[in-house]
Amino acid sequence: MEKNSVYEDLRQQIIQEKLIPGQWLIERELCETYRISRTPIREILWKLTGDGFLEQEANRGFVVRRLGLEQIFEIFQTREAIEGMAAKLACIRGNEAFRSNLREIKKKITKANIQSDPTAGIALGRELHRAIMDAAQNGILTDTNKRLENMTLLTANITKHSPAIEKASAEAHLRIINAVLEQDQEKAEQMMREHLRETCQHIVERFYPGMLGGVSNNK
Amino acid sequence: MEKNSVYEDLRQQIIQEKLIPGQWLIERELCETYRISRTPIREILWKLTGDGFLEQEANRGFVVRRLGLEQIFEIFQTREAIEGMAAKLACIRGNEAFRSNLREIKKKITKANIQSDPTAGIALGRELHRAIMDAAQNGILTDTNKRLENMTLLTANITKHSPAIEKASAEAHLRIINAVLEQDQEKAEQMMREHLRETCQHIVERFYPGMLGGVSNNK
DNA sequence: TGGTTGGAAATTGTATACAAATAGAATTCA
DNA sequence: TGAATTCTATTTGTATACAATTTCCAACCA
Numbered sequence: 001m002e003k004n005s006v007y008e009d010l011r012q013q014i015i016q017e018k019l020i021p022g023q024w025l026i027e028r029e030l031c032e033t034y035r036i037s038r039t040p041i042r043e044i045l046w047k048l049t050g051d052g053f054l055e056q057e058a059n060r061g062f063v064v065r066r067l068g069l070e071q072i073f074e075i076f077q078t079r080e081a082i083e084g085m086a087a088k089l090a091c092i093r094g095n096e097a098f099r100s101n102l103r104e105i106k107k108k109i110t111k112a113n114i115q116s117d118p119t120a121g122i123a124l125g126r127e128l129h130r131a132i133m134d135a136a137q138n139g140i141l142t143d144t145n146k147r148l149e150n151m152t153l154l155t156a157n158i159t160k161h162s163p164a165i166e167k168a169s170a171e172a173h174l175r176i177i178n179a180v181l182e183q184d185q186e187k188a189e190q191m192m193r194e195h196l197r198e199t200c201q202h203i204v205e206r207f208y209p210g211m212l213g214g215v216s217n218n219k
Numbered sequence: 220m221e222k223n224s225v226y227e228d229l230r231q232q233i234i235q236e237k238l239i240p241g242q243w244l245i246e247r248e249l250c251e252t253y254r255i256s257r258t259p260i261r262e263i264l265w266k267l268t269g270d271g272f273l274e275q276e277a278n279r280g281f282v283v284r285r286l287g288l289e290q291i292f293e294i295f296q297t298r299e300a301i302e303g304m305a306a307k308l309a310c311i312r313g314n315e316a317f318r319s320n321l322r323e324i325k326k327k328i329t330k331a332n333i334q335s336d337p338t339a340g341i342a343l344g345r346e347l348h349r350a351i352m353d354a355a356q357n358g359i360l361t362d363t364n365k366r367l368e369n370m371t372l373l374t375a376n377i378t379k380h381s382p383a384i385e386k387a388s389a390e391a392h393l394r395i396i397n398a399v400l401e402q403d404q405e406k407a408e409q410m411m412r413e414h415l416r417e418t419c420q421h422i423v424e425r426f427y428p429g430m431l432g433g434v435s436n437n438k
Numbered sequence: 439t440g441g442t443t444g445g446a447a448a449t450t451g452t453a454t455a456c457a458a459a460t461a462g463a464a465t466t467c468a
Numbered sequence: 469t470g471a472a473t474t475c476t477a478t479t480t481g482t483a484t485a486c487a488a489t490t491t492c493c494a495a496c497c498a
Contacts, residue, residue: 074359081304140293
C-alpha cells in the first residue's frame with residue numbers, strides 16, 4: 001500500500017475509533033497490515049504525532065493520545081482562546097461572500113432545528129467553525145486549531161447523538177452567526193467562547209459523571 | 220554523539236541562529252557532524268518539526284521554518300489568544316506563592332528600568348510570561364504556547380537590544396502584573412493582549428519597514 | 439541568445455539485518 | 469505463598485545498502 005494511503009487509513013482508523021486512546025501501535029503489525037517496511041511506517045507515525053493524534057515515548061513507541069477528563073477540559077479551554085480570536089478576526093477580515101455563506105448556514109441550522117435533525121446540525125456546526133476559521137485568514141491560528149480539533153476528534157464519537165447538547169449547540173451557533181453578521185467583534189468572540197465552555201461542560205456532565213483522572217493504558 | 224545531545228545541539232544552533240530560517244538540513248552532513256546514522260537523525264528532525272522549529276517537505280527533507288512578515292503577524296496574533304487566556308486563568312488559579320513571585324518580579328523590573336538594564340529586562344519578561352503560563356495550570360495551553368514561543372525564537376535575535384521596545388515591554392509587563400495581582404481577569408487578559416499586539420507592532424515597524432512577503436530560500 | 443533536453447551528482451525514500459531495551463513469564467528462594 | 473530474579477520473547481533503536489527522486493549543469497538546438 002502506498003505511503004499517503006497508509007497515513008490516511010491510520011488517520012481514519014483513529015477518527016473512527018478503531019484505534020482508541022491509550023492503544024499502542026506496534027510497528028511490525030502495521031508493516032504486515034500495509035505491506036511496507038518499518039522506515040516509512042515510522043515517518044507516518046511521526047506525522048500523526050504532529051497532527052496531535054499520537055504520543056511518542058522513547059523506547060516504547062507510539063500510542064494513541066491518552067485523554068483524561070482533565071485534558072478534555074484543557075483542550076476546550078485552549079480552543080476557547082483560539083476560536084474566540086478567530087471569531088473576532090472573522091468580523092474584521094470576513095468579506096461579503098463569507099457573510100452570505102453564514103446567512104445560508106443560518107437558514108439551514110434553523111431548518112435542521114425545526115426538523116430535529118441532529119446529524120445535519122453537527123455537519124452545519126463543523127461548517128460554521130471552519131468558515132469562521134477560514135475567514136480569520138491566519139494560517140498559524142488555523143494550524144494550531146487543527147491540532148486541537150484532531151484531539152477533540154479522539155472523543156468525537158461519544159459526543160454524537162446527544163439531542164440536548166446538539167440543541168444547545170445549534171442555538172449557540174445562531175448567536176455566533178448573528179454577532180459576526182453584525183460585525184460586533186467583542187460579542188462574536190464572547191459568544192464563541194461561551195459556546196465552547198458550554199459544550200465542554202455538557203460533555204463532562206454527560207460522559208464523565210463524577211469521574212476525574214487518567215484513562216486506560218493497555219500496556 | 221548521543222541522540223539527546225544531538226537534539227539539544229541542533230535546537231541551540233537554531234535558537235542561536237547558526238541555522239537560519241529557510242536553511243535546508245542535509246541528513247548526510249548531520250551524520251558526519253554528529254557521527255550517528257541517518258535513522259536517528261531523521262527521528263531528531265521530526266521531533267524538532269513537532270517543536271515548531273522545522274518544516275518537512277516530501278522528497279525534499281527538512282528546512283528551518285521560513286518566516287515572512289505575514290507569519291510573524293500570525294504567530295503574535297495566536298500568542299495573543301493563548302497568553303491572554305493564560306493571564307485570565309492565572310488570576311483564577313494562581314496561588315499566593317505565585318502572586319508573591321509576581322511581586323518579586325515587579326520589584327526587579329522596576330529596578331532594571333531605573334538602571335536601564337535591557338538584558339535583565341528581557342530575562343524578567345520571559346520569567347513573567349513563564350510564571351503566568353505555569354499558574355494557568357493548563358498543559359495543552361502550555362504545549363501550544365511552547366510551539367509558538369519556539370517559532371518566535373527564530374526571530375528572537377533581531378528583537379534584542381532595542382531600548383525603545385524593551386522600555387515599552389517593561390511598562391506593559393508592570394501593567395499585566397498589577398492586573399493579575401488585583402485578580403482582575405478581564406483586565407489581565409486585555410493587558411496581555413495589548414502587550415503582544417504592541418510588541419508585534421514594534422518588531423514590524425523596526426525590522427521590516429515597508430516590506431511585505433516571503434523570506435529567502437537558499438535551495 | 440535562450441529555452442529545452444539529457445544526464446550526472448546529490449539527496450531523500452525504503453528495505454533489512456542486527457543491537458539494545460523493554461515486557462512478560464517462569465523460576466527461585468525466603 | 470509471594471516477592472524478587474532470571475531468562476525469553478517482543479518491540480523499538482541503529483546502521484547500512486540500494487532505489488527513487490530531485491537538483492544542477494552542460495550540451496544541444498531553434
